[in-house]
Amino acid sequence: MAKKHVASRFEARLLRPREPRKAPWAFVVLPAEASARLPRRGRTTVEGTLNGHAFRATLEPDGRLSHWLKVDRTLCEAAGVAAGDVVALEMAPVAREPEPELPPGLRRALDGAPEAWAAWEHTTTLARVDWIHWITSARQPATRAKRVADALDMLASGKRRVCCFDPSGYYSKAFGAPEATDEQ
Structure with a gap:
């Protein structure tokens, strides 16, 4: 039987990344409990709301078996929020992961x-x-x-999955959430 993934609801502070300086976006690191409800530790697409405004986004692994969400300028403006604000989030994994765009x-x-x-x-x-x-x-x-x-x-040669790749970044420390600046 497939594992059912339920929506997570939580509040979090919007953080401003240290780099790039003056970035037009903010980010949120998901609480461990919210991330644990997701189907995988690697990139995962979710649908949800931020202060009641709908979004769909791909969460990135934070290298600590959790995820982080990039909140772009458009969503910040629609929700009337900025870095430093505490926001209400609700999110759940999409029913079917979208086909990735080929570089x-x-x-x-x-x-x-x-x-x-x-x-x-x-x-x-x-x-x-x-x-x-x-x-x-x-x-x-x-x-x-x-x-x-x-x-x-x-x-x-027939390999269907990339070998030796830790999509969570936990074991390789290849991925992480952006470092937050003290300035909001």
Whole structure:
């Protein structure tokens, strides 16, 4: 029987990221209890409300087995909130994870590799989310390019999931929530 995921309701302070300076967005780190109700520790798409205003967003892993939510300028303005405010959030995972958008470099590479493309099309949506997250999480362009080449090789050899990738960032410490500034 599939695990039922119920909505989480909580209040949290909107934080301003230290970098980039003067960012037009804010963020919230989910409480552990809210994150524990989600289906996975990696990227997860949710629907919910912030002070009653509907949103749909992909939560990012915070590297501590929880998640963080980027609150863009549009949602802040619609809800009439700013960094430093305490907001009421309600959210639940979407019924079906949306198909991720292919980064242009990966799309071009897959177009030129029929065996890898065939394997890509036979992976699950969540596996594709993880492949893309693994590639795009590399900080250096050379590392991203190497990961694209490695992905093509792994897919062409029949691998359906990226190996050695911790989508939560917990074991590798590859991901984390932004650092908050003291200024609000």
